[in-house]
Amino acid sequence: MKYGTKSLLAATLIMGLGTSGAFSQDKVMVGEPSWPGAKIMANLIGQVIEKRLGGEVGYAPGANAVIFAAMDGGRGDIDVHPDVWLPNQSSFTDEYVDQKGTVALSAGSYSGKTGFCTPTYMAEEHNIKSVFDLATPDAQGLFDGDGDGTGEIWVGASGWASTNVHKVKVRDYGIETFLAPTTEDETVFYARLKDAVDQKKGVVFYCYKPHYVHALYDVTMLEEPEHDPEQFTIIQPDQDADWYNKSKITTGDLVKTVKVAYSKSLEDRNPAAAQFLANISMDADHLSQLTYEVVVKGGEIDDVVAAWIDGNGEVVDGWLGLN
Secondary structure (H helix, E strand, O other): OOOHHHHHHHHHHHHHOOOOOOOOOOOOOEEEEOHHHHHHHHHHHHHHHHHOOOOOOEEEOOOOHHHHHHHHOOOOOOEEEEEEEEEHHHHHHHHHHHHHOOOOOOOOEEEEEEEEEEEHHHHHOOOEEHHHHHHHHHHHHOOOOOOOEEEEOOOOOOOHHHHHHHHHHHOOOOOHHHHEOOOOOOOOOHHHHHHHHOOOOOOOEOOOOOOOOHHOOOOEEEOOOOOOHHHHHHOOOOOOHHHHHHHEEEEOOOOEEEEEEOOOOOHHOOOOHHHHHHHHOHHHHHHHHHHHHHHHHOOOOHHHHHHHHHHHHHHHHHOOOOO
């Protein structure tokens, strides 16, 4: 047997959960949001339920509002949201977790972080550890990729809400005096990033974790002041045409907490799956590596996730309460 004694323990867990009444193990429908990390987490959840708990799984693409409304309904249309970013999605958790009590969140989580990154060779060779190290004449020369006398800092692609946040940060941290913010398309920037890393040149850019860039290159996320909501005011263009002048940010982003959400109806319809989902956790570095394997190397999600599960049996056993 592939998992030996622990497979028997998992089977016993399922049977034990069903002894209080008729054996219950409904099909679990896992929601599948559009971003790569969510697709990977959805597949990971599905494979554990199928391979370790012997359950049946389906997948349902959908936006956040659709997935939460379906979990609230409790009919099995969609039972799981695999990648809930908080506080970004707190309007949904406020309604369905806190007020209605129809949706539950996993006890485990991983951290989602955003900020600015530079290749580690730049951080170490030039002692660039903080965003304030970018607001200097030295940085102006180190990050001047086009030779025009002014450095550059990529703040994201046009149209991203985060790009506006980081435009304001570059101004209010004093970086803009020395480095001009750029907003080229992500594909264009990552081609430029590859060239810079290959030649060990200076480059600094908006980044977040988990993301495949942390597996693709050795990069360092620069230090920022700890998040202070009193010093973090962002107004988006759709709220006010004068958004840029009315925004002010002199502090780092709030570290996000990312959890799995599931319909509480699973506690009756598939208690083994519900207990697993209550315990699941994830590591941001592991998810970055998985994203790299899928997005950059072109691996099939099923194969990449299966290999991770095989190589991290102790972690999965912990989610299942087997260690």
